[in-house]
Amino acid sequence: MLSLETVDYQHIYRRKIKQSQEGFHWTTKYGFQYGLPTAAIVPSTPKPDLSPTYDVIIIGAGFAGLTAARDLSFRGKKTLLIEARDRIGGRCWTVPTGPDTQVEMGGTWVHWQQPHVFSELQQYGMDEFEETVAGGEDCEVVFFDVDGQGGRSVIPFPFNLEASVKQNAEYLDVDKLSIEDRVAQLDGLTQEEKAMLKAHLASFYGVPLEKTSFMEVLRVHALCNFDPGMMEPATMKYKLAEGTTAFALAILEEYKGDRIFGSPVSSIKQSDGEFPVSVTLKNGDRYSSEAVISTVPINVISSIVFDPPLSALRQEAFSSGVTPARTDKLLVYTPTKLNNGLNIACEGDMPYASSFTDGIHGNHTLLTLLAHPDISLDRSDENIRLVETLRPAGVTVDSAYGHLWSDDPYAGGVMPVRGPGFLEKYHEEIRKPHGRVYFCGSDFADGWRGFISGAFEDAYRVTREVLKAC
Ligand SMILES: Cc1cc2nc3c(=O)[nH]c(=O)nc-3n(C[C@H](O)[C@H](O)[C@H](O)COP(=O)(O)OP(=O)(O)OC[C@H]3O[C@@H](n4cnc5c(N)ncnc54)[C@H](O)[C@@H]3O)c2cc1C
Structure with a gap:
């Protein structure tokens, strides 16, 4: 204490x-x-009030899990939210540091350029911000100009990979370039300019540039409307005046189902029957459901035992396909x-x-x-x-x-950074359900992947899929 x-x-x-x-x-x-x-600590449903079976079990009470749980309970589904930590918010939480001051321990900045988070904030009347005036340097325009159009033809629809690929067959080829490869293509830059650019790019994700797909950065550029001057304000300028924990609490407040905190899930087993998926907690307790939504971050999914096991390709995607930041x-x-x-x-x-x-x-x-x-x-x-x-x-x-x-055993870093060629090889595989288990979260989003907004975006996708299936 x-x-x-x-x-x-x-x-x-x-x-x-x-x-x-x-x-x-x-x-x-x-x-x-x-x-x-932190105000992020909230009580679990008393054990005698829990049921052995649910329509849907949601694992993880970060923004993706909270949103999926809220929206499924709105639609009348009997739900159980299970969280390993003693608090809500996952990779976002706020700590008070004085009567009127606080700090964000994880995810912090949002922007109206990030549509899903901004719409949620407005819904809860929380669109007041504090400014961080961090003066990031703009990325070299030539770096993004892989197509002579500032990157515009490569990613026509930044929130929809499939539609982008349909419109532009070269999309997946560009993803095969690492950031290192892309910098090497820039003939017009001196060695010193290249070194400076690489140092700047390295600070984005903090993983080796040869292990980061160029598309990871081009995608953010596309989401900023191909305006290099927007990248810094859109990603590290506006903090929530009330804090991310207040935001998470507002969502939880609307959730109508049961919840368990401080209980990591250790295994997920699927069989036949009315409630084919059973989830076992580290303390041995077990709950069954028609479907499970896992919002467990990619970096730590391997801590859960799946029966039947995940496909070899999916396991490879979660391990060698990404580098944890x-x-x-x-x-x-x-x-x-x-x-x-x-x-x-x-x-x-x-x-x-x-x-x-x-x-x-x-x-x-x-x-x-x-x-x-x-x-x-x-x-x-x-x-x-x-x-x-x-x-x-x-x-x-x-x-x-x-x-x-x-x-952190429940995050394994800030985010999994995708390597060159990830999209073609793994993207579809990791987003499809594994039987009745649906994978969800910011790590899986198409658009603002790796950001708070991506958690909402992907929760909407998976909630839709689960409602269709059950
Ligand atoms: C230091 C840092 C800075 C960041 N900065 C920003 C930023 O400025 N702006 C921005 O938009 N984004 C930022 N992000 C990213 C953003 O925080 C995340 O993308 C987003 O919060 C992820 O939400 P999620 O619900 O998908 O995943 P999470 O928030 O990680 O939620 C997943 C939940 O699953 C739980 N879980 C894991 N394993 C188990 C298990 N076995 N059993 C039960 N539960 C389990 C976790 O405890 C967690 O609560 C930052 C992240 C970090 C860490």
Whole structure:
């Protein structure tokens, strides 16, 4: 438990916010404390009220699972939502840091260019934002101009792979290029310009450029209406004023079914009968249903035993087809006054992929740092103090909040980054149901894949499929 003497947490306790086992807090005075307060902790349905059978079981209470559960329960389906963590929100959760301040431990930025999340936000009256004025550099226009039309002919319909391929047969060929391959094609750039471009592109996903399909970046460019100047505002400028946890709670509030938290699913078995899919939890409890929606992130699906097993191709897609972006997140409060929107230089052997000032909280500037997993950020004061060696010089750290997504057993990193050729080889396979088990989530979306908006987009697709089947 956090001690009241360490930080001004009285306001949190007054609001009776519970403590998650996840994340850590570091202060100059008290060092590391593990676990963080969040409103994302909500009670499970009392066990005697649970039923052995349901129409649909949904695994995972991130935005995809919450949305599918809400929409299926709206349509009268008897549903059970099962979540491994002690909280809702999955790869998004908000931690209060003072009476009027908070930090986002995972997914943060949204934009009206991302239609599915924006429409959901408006539905709940939550479309008020705080600005991060992070001044990302624009990507070189020539990088995207693979077709002499700024990439426009390659991805005519960014939310519909099938329609795009129908319109443009070369779509799948372009996906075979890695980012490394694409940079090598740019004859007009000097070696130095290429090196700078590669360093910039590497900060997008934090995985080797030869393992990232060029299409992963071109797709985001297409979603930004082929305007390189939109990429930064559309992806890292607007934070939810009320926080992602408030957003997730608003969706949960409308959900009408049962729910179990703090219980990882360990196996999914399919047989015949009225309720052919049975889901077993780590504690041995078992529930059966007509269909199951798994929103478990691709990086960690292999922790679940499937009977019958997943096809060899699907298993290959989930393992060698993708590279997990193993990025950790650190939020640092410094008393050093810095302008909002300042990029902090992360050069050489620094463990940080990117960092920038992310708002002023009282007398403190908030810095957001995305870190490679190679150092144990949560193990020594020196690791946190590394922030003080970044430029501009003179930044001191008073306190920090972190979530090591790379070590997270229910996320396995920020997202799975697709390698060259993924679309042709695996895309269809991973999106089709495995018997009565449907795979869903931001990792599976066509459009804003890897973003919060993608979780909604894919939940709508899979909810539709399940309603058709049952
Ligand atoms: C550090 C970080 C920064 C990001 N920044 C942004 C951003 O700024 N903007 C943006 O749009 N997106 C961002 N994202 C991505 C965004 O957060 C995700 O794409 C989105 O939240 C995924 O939602 P989801 O519901 O598909 O998956 P998740 O949120 O991962 O939900 C899946 C759920 O399944 C649960 N689960 C896993 N295994 C099991 C099991 N065995 N049994 C039961 N439950 C299980 C998990 O605990 C989780 O709650 C970021 C992500 C991270 C980690």
